[in-house]
Amino acid sequence: MSRSGVARALAVLLPLSIAAACARASDGRTVITYAGSAVGAEGEVLARQIARFEAQHPELAVTVVPSPDASDERHQRYVQWLNAGVPSPDVLQLDVVWTPELAAAGWIQPLDRYHVDERSFLDAAVRANRWQGALYAVPLFVDVGMLYVRTDLVPQPPGTFDELDAMARDAMTAHGVRYGFAIEGARYEGLVTVFLEVSAGFGGAILDPHGGVVVDSPADVRALSWLRDAVRHGVIPTAALGWQEEQARLAFQEGDAVFLRSWPYAAPLFADEAAGSRVAGKFAIAPMPATDDGRSAAALGGAQLAINARSQHADAAWQLVEFLTAPEAQVERARIAGEYPSRPALYRDGSLDGALSVPPADALAVIERATARPVTPVYAELSSALQIQLHRALTGQARAEAALTQAAGELRAIVGATEQPIGGDRSSSSVGALALLAVIVAIVIVLARRRRGRASSPAPLPREERLGWTFVAPALGVILLIALFPLGWTFWESLHAHDLRMPWQGRPFVGLAQYVSIGESGRFWAALAHTALFAIVTVSLELVLGTALALAIDGLRRGRGTARAVTLLPWAIPTVVAALIWQLLFADAGLVNAAITRAGAPHGLPWLVDATLAWVPIIVADVWKTTPFVALLLTAGLSQIDRTLYDAARTDGANRAQTFVHVTLPLLKPAILVVLIFRTLDAIRVFDLVYVLTGGGPGTATEPISLYAFTTLFADLRFGRGAALSMIVFLLAFGLALGYVRLLGTGEEERA
Numbered sequence: 133m134s135r136s137g138v139a140r141a142l143a144v145l146l147p148l149s150i151a152a153a154c155a156r157a158s159d160g161r162t163v164i165t166y167a168g169s170a171v172g173a174e175g176e177v178l179a180r181q182i183a184r185f186e187a188q189h190p191e192l193a194v195t196v197v198p199s200p201d202a203s204d205e206r207h208q209r210y211v212q213w214l215n216a217g218v219p220s221p222d223v224l225q226l227d228v229v230w231t232p233e234l235a236a237a238g239w240i241q242p243l244d245r246y247h248v249d250e251r252s253f254l255d256a257a258v259r260a261n262r263w264q265g266a267l268y269a270v271p272l273f274v275d276v277g278m279l280y281v282r283t284d285l286v287p288q289p290p291g292t293f294d295e296l297d298a299m300a301r302d303a304m305t306a307h308g309v310r311y312g313f314a315i316e317g318a319r320y321e322g323l324v325t326v327f328l329e330v331s332a333g334f335g336g337a338i339l340d341p342h343g344g345v346v347v348d349s350p351a352d353v354r355a356l357s358w359l360r361d362a363v364r365h366g367v368i369p370t371a372a373l374g375w376q377e378e379q380a381r382l383a384f385q386e387g388d389a390v391f392l393r394s395w396p397y398a399a400p401l402f403a404d405e406a407a408g409s410r411v412a413g414k415f416a417i418a419p420m421p422a423t424d425d426g427r428s429a430a431a432l433g434g435a436q437l438a439i440n441a442r443s444q445h446a447d448a449a450w451q452l453v454e455f456l457t458a459p460e461a462q463v464e465r466a467r468i469a470g471e472y473p474s475r476p477a478l479y480r481d482g483s484l485d486g487a488l489s490v491p492p493a494d495a496l497a498v499i500e501r502a503t504a505r506p507v508t509p510v511y512a513e514l515s516s517a518l519q520i521q522l523h524r525a526l527t528g529q530a531r532a533e534a535a536l537t538q539a540a541g542e543l544r545a546i547v548g549a550t551e552q553p554i555g556g557d558r559s560s561s562s563v564g565a566l567a568l569l570a571v572i573v574a575i576v577i578v579l580a581r582r583r584r585g586r587a588s589s590p591a592p593l594p595r596e597e598r599l600g601w602t603f604v605a606p607a608l609g610v611i612l613l614i615a616l617f618p619l620g621w622t623f624w625e626s627l628h629a630h631d632l633r634m635p636w637q638g639r640p641f642v643g644l645a646q647y648v649s650i651g652e653s654g655r656f657w658a659a660l661a662h663t664a665l666f667a668i669v670t671v672s673l674e675l676v677l678g679t680a681l682a683l684a685i686d687g688l689r690r691g692r693g694t695a696r697a698v699t700l701l702p703w704a705i706p707t708v709v710a711a712l713i714w715q716l717l718f719a720d721a722g723l724v725n726a727a728i729t730r731a732g733a734p735h736g737l738p739w740l741v742d743a744t745l746a747w748v749p750i751i752v753a754d755v756w757k758t759t760p761f762v763a764l765l766l767t768a769g770l771s772q773i774d775r776t777l778y779d780a781a782r783t784d785g786a787n788r789a790q791t792f793v794h795v796t797l798p799l800l801k802p803a804i805l806v807v808l809i810f811r812t813l814d815a816i817r818v819f820d821l822v823y824v825l826t827g828g829g830p831g832t833a834t835e836p837i838s839l840y841a842f843t844t845l846f847a848d849l850r851f852g853r854g855a856a857l858s859m860i861v862f863l864l865a866f867g868l869a870l871g872y873v874r875l876l877g878t879g880e881e882e883r884a
């Protein structure tokens with residue numbers, strides 16, 4: 133089964149079993165299942181409210197179904213459940229940008245029959261939850277992007293971007309503050325929300341009101357150039373290009389930044405001196421700046437509740453949604469978890485007095501500027517294309533204008549793909565499939581004939597050989613099942629335009645179109661080049677260092693076993709852990725930068741956010757981790773060499789170098805080939821190390837081919853294209869393996 137097949141099966145089985153077990157509790161109550169944030173303060177509010185709900189509705193019971201807390205992972209889990217058509221969870225907590233995607237796919241229910249009073253909710257939040265004229269989710273709480281200001285360092289919040297820049301620089305000089313403006317500038321969703329605000333401030337937008345892509349407008353270019361200049365001038369620290377909201381929040385909380393762009397959740401933490409905040413009593417929130425051509429905007433985020441389209445208890449589920457989004461429940465949520473209610477009236481009628489760590493009027497001033505991100509079912513893919521180009525510009529890999537032109541082109545293609553049906557009608561699809569099958573069968577027959585032609589007249593199999601085949605047949609069967617079947621399945625999938633986000637497009641057969649479009653993609657060729665660069669550099673370094681290490685160990689008179697065991701330690705550490713260790717070492721305030729500055733450099737280097745420097749931690753980590761393995765294989769090779777040959781060489785007057793070149797190396801060749809096979813095959817499939825260390829960034833400057841395939845499959849949910857990319861990775865690895873086997877084979881024959 134393909135990876136998607138396994139995921140689908142698990143996705144079906146897990147919640148189905150939950151649903152089967154829980155649809156009716158043992159006491160006869162109807163069970164409603166709920167998926168959403170349930171840890172920390174959010175978990176506390178949820179538990180309290182569910183207990184009250186159950187007390188009011190004795191016929192209902194609510195079960196919280198575990199789901200990942202990280203937003204991207206939760207999204208993937210939901211897509212797997214809903215695509216599999218399971219009826220549980222009944223109620224789903226969604227990020228605001230997911231509603232159109234799930235609604236368009238038919239996975240969540242329109243809520244019109246419940247006559248929601250939409251006017252009592254924040255308008256922007258309601259609009260973000262509507263799709264094709266119907267409301268699909270009710271806002272539970274809103275997140276809004278806001279400016280945090282150090283009131284002890286600047287006289288008042290900046291009104292314009294130039295003012296922000298000037299105030300930040302003055303305060304940095306006058307008070308020795310490290311950073312001017314802390315932002316969540318890593319290549320992820322947070323960066324899009326920051327850009328959306330700055331862009332609106334300059335009068336730009338990502339899409340126009342009709343859904344047309346306008347992200348390359350002059351206003352957007354000015355916005356991105358302002359951000360880039362702020363990085364160049366040191367107002368936004370380069371390190372912030374690797375920060376998500378938590379790192380940015382910590383910088384401000386430590387007293388290291390004049391301004392911060394973040395979300396409401398940070399305010400209670402800043403106000404808490406007892407928990408170590410250095411800015412308690414010294415901060416305020418304000419709307420983001422704007423120029424005369426633009427308007428101050430707050431990116432709208434936050435959570436909504438929707439009902440599974442397959443829910444068997446939709447009305448009961450609705451009662452829960454209504455209960456959790458009621459005014460009292462929202463005020464309680466604000467008091468306990470600091471989350472902003474989605475009902476503007478609560479900010480005016482005194483209900484929130486003392487509930488938020490800032491005056492409710494200030495909070496209202498920000499939420500009234502709430503601006504939704506593009507409301508489209510392909511938001512995730514739009515965002516990921518935009519993130520890459522924004523990050524390229526901010527890390528100096530492209531000029532603002534070029535990056536946005538490129539982004540606009542990609543966004544137009546993505547939006548365009550949702551509008552036109554792909555592939556032909558069903559009959560032409562089956563004709564295409566049959567034609568392709570015929571070509572494959574023809575190739576197989578021709579190859580088989582050529583083989584038979586080459587072989588001398590085949591003699592009947594001797595009895596033992598037949599017996600041998602009978603014995604290995606079960607093993608061959610298993611291999612066929614676990615290796616060839618998934619491979620065939622993946623290949624078949626790659627011939628279809630299967631896009632989980634757009635189920636209404638079906639799964640049309642498109643022949644080799646995915647491969648053609650991959651071949652036309654610059655990102656693919658760049659990923660291929662990165663993979664080759666990584667493989668060549670790491671494997672060469674590992675071979676040279678591994679040989680040196682093996683020779684050193686081999687030359688030891690005593691303690692060879694211990695030496696071997698000690699050097700193997702890095703290899704025994706799981707890759708993800710190793711990657712995290714190296715990430716800490718190469719972080720902005722990590723040991724490597726500390727060592728550099730101690731050695732006299734004026735400042736550390738932006739290792740993880742510079743397109744060239746980012747390769748250093750990746751290569752160092754891989755070489756550190758894998759050289760011991762190479763050395764181990766080579767010591768085994770060395771121990772096979774007949775020692776008398778060295779004595780003979782010495783007698784003949786050969787020096788150490790000559791002995792190494794003429795005796796050791798040739799005899800080590802088989803071991804070296806084994807090393808090359810293992811290492812190159814591993815290197816061209818590299819994934820986890822890069823995923824953890826740089827995520828393939830800055831931009832996509834360190835993205836290898838496997839990571840590109842992974843993103844296409846599991847973030848963009850383009851299964852057909854992802855399958856085609858996986859096939860390409862497989863063919864590369866397989867081709868290389870075949871080449872090596874031939875090489876090894878020749879060596880053996882020569883010796884024989």
Ligand code: GLC
Nearest residue numbers: 227228275321322432433434
């Ligand atoms: C916040 C917002 C969410 C947004 C995310 C970006 O969690 O609530 O809507 O997508 O930040 O990082």
